[in-house]
Amino acid sequence: MELRRFRQHGPHAWELPASGRMRVPGVIFASRELMEAMDEKVAEQVANVASLPGIVGAAYAMPDAHWGYGFPIGGVAAFDADEGGVVSAGGVGFDISCGVRTLHTGLTRADVEAHKKRLADVLYARIPAGVGSTGALRLAGAGMDAMLRGGARWAVAEGYGSEADLAHIEESGCAAGADPRAVSDMAKKRQRDEMGTLGSGNHYLEVQVVDEVFDAAAARAYGLARGDVVVSIHCGSRGLGHQIGTDYLREMVIAARDAGIALPDRELACAPLNSTLGQRYLGAMRAGINCALANRQILTHLAREAFAQVFPRVRLPILYDVSHNTCKEETHRVGDAHRRLFVHRKGATRAFGPGHAELPREYRDAGQPVLIGGSMGTASWILAGAAGTGERAFASACHGAGRAMSRSEALRRWHGRAVVDDLAARGILIRSPSWRGVAEEAPLAYKDVGAVVDAAERAGLAMKVARLAPLVCVKG
Amino acid sequence: MAWQTFGHEADIGVRGSGATLAQAFAGAATALTAVICDPAGVAARAPVGVACAAPDLELLLVDWLNALVFEMATRRMLFSRFDVRIEADAGGFRLAATAWGEAVDVARHQPAAEVKGASFCELAVVHGADGVWVAQCVVDV
Numbered sequence: 001m002e003l004r005r006f007r008q009h010g011p012h013a014w015e016l017p018a019s020g021r022m023r024v025p026g027v028i029f030a031s032r033e034l035m036e037a038m039d040e041k042v043a044e045q046v047a048n049v050a051s052l053p054g055i056v057g058a059a060y061a062m063p064d065a066h067w068g069y070g071f072p073i074g075g076v077a078a079f080d081a082d083e084g085g086v087v088s089a090g091g092v093g094f095d096i097s098c099g100v101r102t103l104h105t106g107l108t109r110a111d112v113e114a115h116k117k118r119l120a121d122v123l124y125a126r127i128p129a130g131v132g133s134t135g136a137l138r139l140a141g142a143g144m145d146a147m148l149r150g151g152a153r154w155a156v157a158e159g160y161g162s163e164a165d166l167a168h169i170e171e172s173g174c175a176a177g178a179d180p181r182a183v184s185d186m187a188k189k190r191q192r193d194e195m196g197t198l199g200s201g202n203h204y205l206e207v208q209v210v211d212e213v214f215d216a217a218a219a220r221a222y223g224l225a226r227g228d229v230v231v232s233i234h235c236g237s238r239g240l241g242h243q244i245g246t247d248y249l250r251e252m253v254i255a256a257r258d259a260g261i262a263l264p265d266r267e268l269a270c271a272p273l274n275s276t277l278g279q280r281y282l283g284a285m286r287a288g289i290n291c292a293l294a295n296r297q298i299l300t301h302l303a304r305e306a307f308a309q310v311f312p313r314v315r316l317p318i319l320y321d322v323s324h325n326t327c328k329e330e331t332h333r334v335g336d337a338h339r340r341l342f343v344h345r346k347g348a349t350r351a352f353g354p355g356h357a358e359l360p361r362e363y364r365d366a367g368q369p370v371l372i373g374g375s376m377g378t379a380s381w382i383l384a385g386a387a388g389t390g391e392r393a394f395a396s397a398c399h400g401a402g403r404a405m406s407r408s409e410a411l412r413r414w415h416g417r418a419v420v421d422d423l424a425a426r427g428i429l430i431r432s433p434s435w436r437g438v439a440e441e442a443p444l445a446y447k448d449v450g451a452v453v454d455a456a457e458r459a460g461l462a463m464k465v466a467r468l469a470p471l472v473c474v475k476g
Numbered sequence: 477m478a479w480q481t482f483g484h485e486a487d488i489g490v491r492g493s494g495a496t497l498a499q500a501f502a503g504a505a506t507a508l509t510a511v512i513c514d515p516a517g518v519a520a521r522a523p524v525g526v527a528c529a530a531p532d533l534e535l536l537l538v539d540w541l542n543a544l545v546f547e548m549a550t551r552r553m554l555f556s557r558f559d560v561r562i563e564a565d566a567g568g569f570r571l572a573a574t575a576w577g578e579a580v581d582v583a584r585h586q587p588a589a590e591v592k593g594a595s596f597c598e599l600a601v602v603h604g605a606d607g608v609w610v611a612q613c614v615v616d617v
Contacts (some may be wrong), residue, residue: 039485067485069597069614094592094616131512131587132552132580190549201589201617239549242592242616246542253596254531266596406483407511407589407617436513437588476589 001038012459015058016043021051021264028061029393029459034451041067048264049077053272054085056334056341060393062348063455064402064447069093070267073347076396078332080341081273087281088270089252091344092327094245096288098203098236099323100371100399101169101296102382103316105307107229109209112471116429119207119310120472124431126306127205127299128197129476131434135196135298144188145180147195148240151290152321155297165300167360169293169321170350175328178290179283183240184247187284190239191291196298200434200476202373202400202441203235205303208380208468218384218465221366222319230468231307231316232380233299234373235476236325237292244288248281273342282327282342289326296321319382320369324349324399332394343394351385351397351462370462372453373400376430376473377423377443381453383462397462401449410445411436419443432475441475479503481510482598484614489598490541491612497533500601500609501540502558505575508541508594509555511615512548513585518556520576531568533601537611540571541594545615553577554585589617 006014006028014035016026026046028035042065049071050059056078065074070090079085105112112119128135139147147154152173153166166173198205210228213219224230237244252269255277263269271278304316327344334341343350352359352368359368367385374380378401385395405413416435419442423430432438456462477499482489488511492503509515526543530536540560548554555577562571580587597614604610 041485069595069616073486090596094595130582131590132582134552186546190546192550199590200587242549243546246545246593249593249596250535250538253535266599269596403486406485407488408481408483433582434586434588436586440588 001035001040001043003035012455016046018050022047024050024055024058026050026059028065029455029461030063031451031455034063034455038065039067042072045070045072048268049075051264052086052268052270054079054083056080060396062396062398063459064398064400064452066402068346070265071344071346073402074398075346076344076348076393078341078343078394079273080339085273085342086270087273087278087327087342088268088344089245089248089281090267090269091346092285093325093346094242095236095325096241096244096285097292097323098325099292099321100373101233101300101321102319102371103231103300103303104223104319105229105231105314105316107311107314108227109229112207112229115310116471120429120431122306122309123205123303123472123474126302127474129433129474130437131200133197134193137195138193139195140192144191147294148180148183148287148290149178150174151293152297155294160298160301165297165318168318170323173293175286175289177283178286180287182280182284183244183287187240187243187247190243194238195295196302197238198235198299198476199238200437203476205231205233205299205474206470207231207472208470210466211469212467214464214466215384218366221363222369222382222465224382224466230319231303232371233296235295235299237288238295240291241288244284248284251277285327289323292323320371322349322371341394345396347399348396349399350395352395353385353387370397372398372449374449374470375401375443375446376441376470376475377426377428378446378449380468381449381464382466382468383453383456384465386460386463392460398452398456401446401452403445404447405445407440410440410442414439414442428470429472430475438475477503479507479510481507487614487617489612489614491610493608493610495607497562497609498560500611501537501562502560504537504541504611505544505555505558508544508591508615511591511617512589513554513587515556517585518554519578520557521578523574523576524551526573526575527571529567529570533569534599536569536571537601537613538594538596538599541615544575545591545593547575552580554580592616
């Protein structure tokens with residue numbers, strides 16, 4: 001990316017001054033190296049987001065930002081309903097509330113190494129993964145609507161987990177204001193037998209070991225120590241969320257054209273927050289969030305069953321659950337005032353700093369756990385929301401590494417079997433239904449997540465707590 | 477009819493081309509299957525009817541691909557042959573098609589990634605000076 005048009009504020013904040021249609025500046029948090037490697041499209045998309053009505057402060061991009069649709073992946077933007085602000089289906093994306101959940105196991109690396117192959121096989125047998133997979137549950141009618149209203153809270157009531165799980169999920173496991181009536185029959189049909197499924201692509205369930213601790217106090221607060229084994233689940237709202245995105249993107253594109261709104265990019269299609277369409281989308285999108293939370297709750301239950309088969313006395317309490325494709329109504333300080341804003345995070349993680357009232361008491365001194373996904377052979381990270389990040393990108397941080405190359409290029413370079421064998425030689429067991437899927441998701445097809453995390457910390461977005469190395473990965 | 481996929485930083489683009497608009501749409505649909513698996517390995521055994529309508533051709537392409545995504549997801553099928561008809565009407569354009577395919581066989585098809593939806597990114601339906609129709613967009617995987 002050409003850097004001359006940016007004003008640098010310290011080594012890790014790059015301002016794109018407002019010009020042309022932009023109502024506010026754009027700000028990208030990244031190192032010079034990450035900036036230079038970013039596609040020009042990221043700056044173009046940040047500028048386009050900055051042109052949307054009612055945007056507050058700036059259009060932000062995280063260190064892992066890359067070319068998305070309308071919004072960049074890694075984009076953050078907040079809108080004020082009272083100033084004509086909008087909600088954008090493209091600003092949330094197709095995989096509503098895609099996110100990461102991490103579970104403690106109480107096991108050490110030595111415990112797991114002794115039974116690793118069996119654990120991998122049992123997890124793979126119990127976790128539905130990949131194209132065409134279905135869950136054991138069938139949902140329709142009132143049952144589907146109850147799930148869409150209740151999220152993980154519904155799942156716990158149905159026997160998937162316990163009340164204690166809910167305290168360690170954003171919004172205590174249930175997004176308020178979900179409206180199942182705003183979700184199309186097609187979306188519900190797509191979800192009928194997809195509850196408790198991992199999906200495909202970059203979604204996974206991974207058994208990981210804490211291989212380094214960077215902040216002892218925060219790690220203690222999160223219950224982590226070097227050598228501990230955890231489980232991380234990366235997935236989202238499955239077919240229901242995808243169809244909500246499809247339905248509302250189309251409706252917003254047509255509504256914007258009919259209203260004479262010229263969008264710099266149709267994928268930015270949006271509706272005023274104070275409009276029937278905007279409110280309907282919020283109701284549907286929140287139902288999508290609840291679907292994702294319920295899905296991760298059921299997958300947690302399946303992981304617990306699998307672990308119990310191999311390690312009979314082990315429990316898997318939740319460390320935390322974050323969503324990184326959302327629009328959430330939050331209070332943020334802007335200048336001297338506190339304002340209710342609708343914060344879009346597309347490929348970005350909420351990162352409340354220490355003391356935030358919405359954090360569980362046990363995490364309040366450390367800040368919110370920020371769970372950063374890896375890519376089979378590479379590390380994942382646990383960060384903590386940094387003090388004062390409310391002023392920086394509306395308390396947001398990165399979400400992952402981002403692809404370094406296209407899927408077709410990865411397919412040209414690697415064969416899935418060779419990737420699996422190579423990782424096995426490094427002690428990482430992969431279980432996947434598709435060799436091609438593994439090749440497309442080869443670790444080197446992704447950027448260096450360590451560089452992204454370093455930049456997030458140096459930009460003051462979130463602080464490093466622990467690095468996780470993969471032991472077993474069930475890949476969709 | 478010809479088809480290809482093209483690169484996008486996070487996802488993948490699908491493109492079809494041909495002497496007619498219908499051929500270009502059929503090509504884009506074949507490229508959609510190629511995002512998931514090798515279309516040559518999908519037997520055209522069972523027909524599924526698809527219909528959609530849109531005010532312009534670009535929206536029609538998005539609707540067509542999304543209709544196929546829906547049918548693949550809910551029927552657990554993959555498609556490899558597409559008989560497409562497109563007509564203009566008072567409201568814009570209307571598409572009626574038959575997609576031929578078979579149930580997903582994970583071991584045989586080795587499907588890599590499901591498609592979440594067709595996006596408006598890199599979306600274009602153009603009739604080139606050489607008379608060739610091209611239909612393309614990026615799909616989210």
